[in-house]
Amino acid sequence: MQVALIHDYLAQDGGAERVLKALHEIWPEAPIFVLFHDRKKINFIPSKNVTESWISKLPFNRRAYQWYLPWMPLATENHNLKNFDVVISTASMFAKGVITGPNTLHISYCHTPPRFLWADNYTYISDLKQNWLVKFILPHFIHRLRIWDKMSVDRVDNFVANSRTVQQRINKYYRRESDVIYPPVELKSCSLKKMDNYFAAGGRLVGYKRFDLIVKTFNRLGWPLKIFGIGPELKSLKIKAKKNIEFLGQISDEAKGRLLSGARAFIHPQIEDFGITAVEAMACGRPVIAFAKGGALETVVPNETGVFFHKQSWESLLDTLLNFNYENWDRGKIREHAGKFSAEIFKNNIKKHIDDRYEEFKKGFNQEALIN
Numbered sequence: 001m002q003v004a005l006i007h008d009y010l011a012q013d014g015g016a017e018r019v020l021k022a023l024h025e026i027w028p029e030a031p032i033f034v035l036f037h038d039r040k041k042i043n044f045i046p047s048k049n050v051t052e053s054w055i056s057k058l059p060f061n062r063r064a065y066q067w068y069l070p071w072m073p074l075a076t077e078n079h080n081l082k083n084f085d086v087v088i089s090t091a092s093m094f095a096k097g098v099i100t101g102p103n104t105l106h107i108s109y110c111h112t113p114p115r116f117l118w119a120d121n122y123t124y125i126s127d128l129k130q131n132w133l134v135k136f137i138l139p140h141f142i143h144r145l146r147i148w149d150k151m152s153v154d155r156v157d158n159f160v161a162n163s164r165t166v167q168q169r170i171n172k173y174y175r176r177e178s179d180v181i182y183p184p185v186e187l188k189s190c191s192l193k194k195m196d197n198y199f200a201a202g203g204r205l206v207g208y209k210r211f212d213l214i215v216k217t218f219n220r221l222g223w224p225l226k227i228f229g230i231g232p233e234l235k236s237l238k239i240k241a242k243k244n245i246e247f248l249g250q251i252s253d254e255a256k257g258r259l260l261s262g263a264r265a266f267i268h269p270q271i272e273d274f275g276i277t278a279v280e281a282m283a284c285g286r287p288v289i290a291f292a293k294g295g296a297l298e299t300v301v302p303n304e305t306g307v308f309f310h311k312q313s314w315e316s317l318l319d320t321l322l323n324f325n326y327e328n329w330d331r332g333k334i335r336e337h338a339g340k341f342s343a344e345i346f347k348n349n350i351k352k353h354i355d356d357r358y359e360e361f362k363k364g365f366n367q368e369a370l371i372n
Helices: 015-026 065-077 121-127 132-155 164-174 211-221 234-240 253-262 276-283 314-322 331-341 343-371
Strands: 003-007 032-034 050-052 086-091 105-110 158-161 178-180 199-202 225-228 245-249 266-268 288-291 306-309
Touching (some): 015 086, 086 343, 105 343, 132 164, 199 211, 211 314, 253 276, 266 276
Parallel strands (some): 086 105, 105 158, 199 266, 225 245, 288 306
16 A cells, blocks of 8 residues: 655644654655655654655745745645555645545545634734735635635545544534544653642644733732743743743753643643643643633543633633642543553554545445446
C-alpha cells in the first residue's frame, strides 16, 4: 500500500504537527507534501521526506505566509499525488483539497473546518492587527476561499474528526459524516514532582485562546501564574500583566512537563477543538480548570480530573478559582485518565481505521470493475 501524507504547512509545533509526526512514525517511507517547511521550527521530520509547493520559493513565505492565503488552494491542488493507493491529509485549512486519482483513497484527519472561514469568521477579521483597508478587502477573499473550501470537501472519501466537537462542525458546515479518533498526547515527559504554589497556563498565544481572561483574573488575585508559549498576543499580554505573572516563552517538552507537574492546576479558558495541552497537564497528575465548552468537555471529568467554569469571563474564572481546592486530587487517577489519549492508542486506532477503509475501498472498486 503506497501512502502519501498531506499537511497544510510546517511552521509551528502544535497539536496538528504531533498528529503528522505520529502518522510519519506509522508510515516512515510515506512522502509528506506541504505548502512550505520552516526547518528551523520543525525538525522532527527529515527534509528528504518533505515536498514543498511553489509557495516555498516566494519571498518571506516563512515570516509572512498569511499574505499568500488566497493562493494556498491553488498551490495545494498542484501537489502531484499520482501512483498512491492512500492519501492521508491532516488539515485545519486547505490540505484536504488535494486532487487524487480515481483509484486513490483519500482520508482526511480534520482538526477543524478553517476557523477563519466558518465558526470564527467575524472575530478573525475584527481581531486582525491590520489597517482598515486590509479589513475592508479581506472579506472578499474569505468569501471566495469559503466557496473553494466547501467544494474541496467532495474530494475527501472519508473524514476523521479529532473530537466530537469537530465532528459536529464537519456535519454543520460540510454536511458530511465522520468518525472520531482522538489525537496523540505525549505522556512520557511528565514526572510527578512535588506541587508548588503557582498555577500554569500556556500554548499558542493567539486571541481566540483567551489568555487575556487569565491575565485579568490573576491581576486581581495576585496569585503566582506561569504562562508558557509564544504568539501574536504575547506583547499585549505582557503589557497588561502584573508582577505575579511570569511569561516563560517557548519551552522544551521536558521543561513543560516539570512546569505542569508542579502547578496547583492548569488553566484552560478557551474553546478548543480538542485541547492537547490540557491533557498533557492531566498526564502530569494535575487538575484542569477549563471553560465548559469544546474539546474540554470530552477530556476533563468534573471533580475527578478538573473543574469547569461556565461563562467565558474573568468573573466566572475568578469565582471558580476562589472555590477551588487544589489539595484533594488523586494524581494517579488523573494521570491514568490521560493515558486514554496516548500516542500508542492513537497509532493503533488510526492504522486500523485506514486499513479497514482501504479494504472497503478496494472491494467497492473491484466490484465496479466486475460490473463493467
